[in-house]
Amino acid sequence: xxxxxxxxxxxxxxxxxxxxxxxxxxxxxxxxxxxxxxxxxxxxxxxxxxxxxxxxxxxxxxxxxxxxxxxxxxxxxxxxxxxxxxxxxxxxxxxxxxxxxxxxxxxxxxxxxxxxxxxxxxxxxxxxxxxxxxxxxxxxxxxxxxxxxxxxxxxxxxxxxxxxxxxxxxxxxxxxxxxxxxxxxxxxxxxxxxxxxxxxxxxxxxxxxxxxxxxxxxxxxxxxxxxxxxxxxxxxxxxxxxxxxxxxxxxxxxxxxxxxxxxxxxxxxxxxxxxxxxxxxxxxxxxxxxxxxxxxxxxxxxxxxxxxxxxxxxxxxxxxxxxxxxxxxxxxxxxxxxxxxxxxxxxxxxxxxxxxxxxxxxxxxxxxxxxxxxxxxxxxxxxxxxxxxxxxxxxxxxxxxxxxxxxxxxxxxxxxxxxxxxxxxxxxxxxxxxxxxxxxxxxxxxxxxxxxxxxxxxxxxxxxxxxxxxxxxxxxx
Ligand SMILES: [Zn+2]
Numbered sequence: 001x002x003x004x005x006x007x008x009x010x011x012x013x014x015x016x017x018x019x020x021x022x023x024x025x026x027x028x029x030x031x032x033x034x035x036x037x038x039x040x041x042x043x044x045x046x047x048x049x050x051x052x053x054x055x056x057x058x059x060x061x062x063x064x065x066x067x068x069x070x071x072x073x074x075x076x077x078x079x080x081x082x083x084x085x086x087x088x089x090x091x092x093x094x095x096x097x098x099x100x101x102x103x104x105x106x107x108x109x110x111x112x113x114x115x116x117x118x119x120x121x122x123x124x125x126x127x128x129x130x131x132x133x134x135x136x137x138x139x140x141x142x143x144x145x146x147x148x149x150x151x152x153x154x155x156x157x158x159x160x161x162x163x164x165x166x167x168x169x170x171x172x173x174x175x176x177x178x179x180x181x182x183x184x185x186x187x188x189x190x191x192x193x194x195x196x197x198x199x200x201x202x203x204x205x206x207x208x209x210x211x212x213x214x215x216x217x218x219x220x221x222x223x224x225x226x227x228x229x230x231x232x233x234x235x236x237x238x239x240x241x242x243x244x245x246x247x248x249x250x251x252x253x254x255x256x257x258x259x260x261x262x263x264x265x266x267x268x269x270x271x272x273x274x275x276x277x278x279x280x281x282x283x284x285x286x287x288x289x290x291x292x293x294x295x296x297x298x299x300x301x302x303x304x305x306x307x308x309x310x311x312x313x314x315x316x317x318x319x320x321x322x323x324x325x326x327x328x329x330x331x332x333x334x335x336x337x338x339x340x341x342x343x344x345x346x347x348x349x350x351x352x353x354x355x356x357x358x359x360x361x362x363x364x365x366x367x368x369x370x371x372x373x374x375x376x377x378x379x380x381x382x383x384x385x386x387x388x389x390x391x392x393x394x395x396x397x398x399x400x401x402x403x404x405x406x407x408x409x410x411x412x413x414x415x416x417x418x419x420x421x422x423x424x425x426x427x428x429x430x431x432x433x434x435x436x437x438x439x440x441x442x443x444x445x446x447x448x449x450x451x452x453x454x455x456x457x458x459x460x461x462x463x464x465x466x467x468x469x470x471x472x473x474x475x476x477x
Contacts, residue, residue: 036155039074041067047396048286057087061097065104075158076110077101078150083119083134084211084219091216091456095124102128110157112150116140118177118211121222126168130157132224134208136190138180139368139427153203164203167234169242170222172470173462174212175252176447177285179423185251192244193223196237201228205237207245212449213285217458221245246470249462254440254447259297262439263416267301267308272415274435275425280443281343282397282422288339289314289395292347293441294418295336299347299385309411310418311390311403312379314339319393322353322380329353333382335391342442351382351389357406359392367400367428374402381407388414397421400428 042064068077079101085093098113105111112131117138119125126132131153135146156162180186189207197205205225212219223245225237256279257265266274281291290313298308313336325331330352337346359379363369377393390407398419404411411417411432419425422445426436440447450464460468 039071041071047283047394050286052085052087052093054088054090057085057090057093061100064097065100068101068104072105074105074109076112076154077105078154079111079113079129080147081113081115081119083115083121083125083208084214086214086216092120092122092124094119095122095128098128099124110154112154112157114143114146114150115208117207117209119208120210120214120216120219121168121170121208121224122218123168126166126224130164130166131204131226132166132168133204133226134206134224136180136193136206138177138186138209139424141366141368141370141427149204162203163229164226165229165231165234166224166226167231167238168222168224169235169238170218170220171242171245172220172460172468173246173249173252174220174449174464175209175249176212176254176449177209177422178252179426181423181426185248188248189241189245192241196225196240199233199237201230201233202237203227205241207241213445213452215452215454215456217456219457220461243471253463256438256440256447259294259439259441260300262437263294263297263301263418266416266435266437267303269415269435271434272307273411273417273433274415274437275429275433276416276418276437276439277422277425278418278420278441278443279422279438280441280446281420282445283314283395284397284421284424285445287395287444288343289392289397289420290336290339290343291420291441291443292336292344293443294420294439295347295387295389296344297439298387298416298418299349303386303416305386306413307415308386308418309388309390309404309409309414309416311398312376312392312396312420313389314392314395316377316393318351318382319356319378319380319391322351322382322391323356323378325353327353327355333384335382335384335389340444342444344441347384349384351384354381354383354388355407356380359394359406361402361406364400364402364428366430367402368424369399376403379403379407381409398425398428400425401432402428 081094111129113129115134117134193205203226207223210221223238223241225234227234262276278294281287283289333351335347337343357379359376363372379392382389462468
């Protein structure tokens, strides 16, 4: 028995950890403990940014298909995808890819697909695959668990014990991206899904939160349910969850304070460290990471020495300037604010070069991407107006205390820890932060979803319009 495994977009994802349990064969094939042979075919990953160039996508698609073709015949295929890929000329990358894989292996070979919950689910994604399993947690600390589920279900299909059917229901809304941790509305949606999934005959009931920053026809949430062949049951489940989300949509309206207000709140907190995260410049959502809105608010607050630290602003030129001047020098910097009109003006200031590092660290246990190695290029720690500022040569959201520790900063001694990111940091700071304050401003990942101009959206979506109707059996787009 053999199946091919394809991973795209989230190449660092832990699905491949399963392969480590297998034994490497001379052929490159690895034999699992269930009499199966796993054939990894392709892995690719990138921090999100702009639209994928058509040629780049075509090359990756060809590599993926060639990898599977070389492994044929296979008993099943597991695709580990993101779900919100957009390439020039291909608005639905994952749907296009899944359909191509289906065409290659034929109708009789089961295909399971696991996704990031920020995927934008399409008809093509549903129709090409037998199983569609988005992760359930944000921070996405359950990638591995979903991979295990997918493998087990795929095996069941291969053995003939399962013939799944999948229903999907999209919602005409573009909510900002919200964590699934307790106290937030997505946790309640997960509870609704969990109750429905406990019914006999339901294999999985989940929802894609969607990725509203993509300018496509329907970058919206979608509920997906798979049953053991009962299409009506699957449809009832997705309808119920979708209706629940729709009736609670006001809970998806952001209420973040601006940076100056968030900084003041954090500095007046009884106990630190309080994490203040810059939602609008989240490199995990594709932004340049050189926004200065939060850093400027921090400097304007004029905090005492040793109370505030910040990581990390992406400015390779300033890191190079620090390298040339050396540790112990004071340099005049024009920091950040260079990559677009939403990033804020550069910070013009004198900066003391405290240390310079190679920018390499490993995510800590319990963090998102636990155990994954990061390399943000050369980095430095500057002290600007008594604030410790970590500068990187690449854009990346902050997942845990690693980037601070690398530069000799123990965040537990600080009152305010300012970072770039939306929600993934919540896993790594779970036991560190005494409080979390998300702030929003203008920026390419602002929670003010309605502020973006759109060319490709089809139909009416809340909160762009409050007049949108939802109900009955009609899907959007
Ligand atoms: Zn995600």
